Amino acid sequence: MSVGAVPVGGRILTKPFKALAAVAAVGFAVIALRFAVGLGATTAMNDGYAWGLWIAYDVVTGTAFACGGYALALLVYIMNRGRYHPLVRSAILTSAMGYSIAGFSVMLDIGRWWGAWKVPFFVWRWNPNSVLLEVALCIMAYVVVVWIELSPAFFERGRTAALPWVRRLSERALVILDRGLIWIVALGFLLPTMHQSSLGSLMLIAGPRLHPLWQTPFLPLLFLISCLGMGFGAVIVESSMASRFFGRRPHTQMLAGLAAIVVPILLAFAAIRFGDLMARGALPLLFAFDLRSVLALLEFGLVVVAGAMLVTRTARHRAGTQFRAAMLLLAAGALYRFDTYLVAFQPGPQWSYFPSLGEIVVTVGLVAFEVLVYLVLVKQFPILGAQPAPPQRPRPSGIARVERAGVTG
């Protein structure tokens, strides 16, 4: 499955590594404080806004950024476009890190964390009506699945380990994985389909307390479509940055292919969102030009601009345009999710919420930690796909040769 993935190599303790480690350390210090003194003293959450930045960013937005593995699984394994294979492994790594961090963030956010183990095990207590239960179980399962999907990278490295038993174990594991991975890959597609749409359904229960610009029975479909778009966007951003950072040739051709898929996804999202607002008679709210209307318009603006940037073939093949459009697309998806979970939620005029410094420091620290682990793993294990062949010098065509011959002769 590796298609020539090789470890990038190089020193681990670089300057960026140390900087990231410092930021992560501050985050973990605040996390320790949160467990010592509770949520009220460290966060700005309250009985009105019971969910804050940690849910809106780390879980709801972070797992969508981490949908690269999901998006590429759809493309490569289900639609059978094998040529995108070199992008898969690094996308899976991003997914594994994003989902693991999301799971960890949930543990910080829940008040009674010592009972969290009961959720997967108290089967006889499961409430089949609870969307959150479905989300929780699916995300837990997917974290396991996505690390299994990534595990060939570790075992391929293990094959060349110094210890003979590690070599033997790795060989055997690779054989088992090669046979069984299909079942895992299918799960790796099913689980995100379920929980990403359910992340939308979660806010349905807020009923009239969710602003009508966002409250719609199409929430699950919109969340599912947006996570696919964000998944492809994240792959483009991650691949471009990795190429740049490690001085590798960019996969511009392949990313152009992804950009081409992104356009109809963006179009579908904008069309469904707009059509739904129209059908529910909520369009006047969109043009009320208050805070919520401006943010909703900004969502549409980002989607349209990102899509427009990638409309033409030539634009899609420019590395810079790919990167910028993908960043806008991620911003659009992130804003939609923040709006749905924080801005659109209206518990009453007496409540307000803006994340505390502690919440922000923790979130930034966890992102730093995520990047740090990414850097270490791609240096040590075969994860980044083989570089594309160097661009060939344009070979003079027959006519040109004749003309040139004519000129010189």
Added chain:
Amino acid sequence: MGISRRTALKGLAVAGSVAVGGRARAAERTLPAAPPDAVGLLYDTTRCIGCKACVVACSEANNLEPDDAYWPGGLYQAPLDLNERTKNVIKLFKGDDETPSSFMKAQCMHCLDPACAAACMLGAFKKREFGIVTWQADLCIGCRYCQIACPYGIPKFEWSKALPKMVKCELCSHRIAQGRIPACAEACPREAVIYGTRVALLAEAKRRLAAYPDRYVPKVYGESEGGGTQCLYLSHVPFEKLGLPTLSDSPTHDPVRTLQHRINKGFFAPVALYGALAVVLFRNRKAGAAERASEEAP
């Protein structure tokens, strides 16, 4: 390859249509019926004098500390609203030219079909004996989804504690078990809040509406709001002025439950999708192997 892609898209279409189609038949469900032993409160704004005796009685009966959050360490006055130390509160709606002033008592409504219980992962919040919605500590992980779900904003979280609990009115179920009545109803000097079975309270509310039609907004709040509640309200000012949301007759969580049931009915859709995916993957792999073989053969 063509076939496999089509199969894949079909699978997606199934998932998509299931996810969306839930809305269409949301009305299929019948509305919740009150448990036969349902008890509750009837609060009448025309009788309340705002003495807050019920607030104090509630705090005593439930061993709640005084709420000094507004002025920590200062002299205790009264809680501003429901919070982690307050399960019952009296608030004033300050009237204007059109609407007279009114007091308002807030506590858990004990819905016939509670959103908190629908949201709760392991059923920590549940309708238990007498239809009272109670909280079972060992099943709660503090995710606070109940706070997102409750249309009345009732469940509160102990933000100030490192090992927090959820706090809300449980209709003094511990007192009811001893054959007593909820502390607020016992303390009220004007019978502005009375305790009884839901059937009796509803009958009494309708009797008052019929006897004094000019005194009240012609409606018992809670008879059908959000599927109905066990705590009922009579008011001389519009209910939304009292902070009671305008809700339809079906529970606010009905759309999501219908959707969830449709998708997960016997776990059919996920299993079908999983099977379809596995088939597609197998075909793709076989096709890939055949391709490689044919490339190597010549």
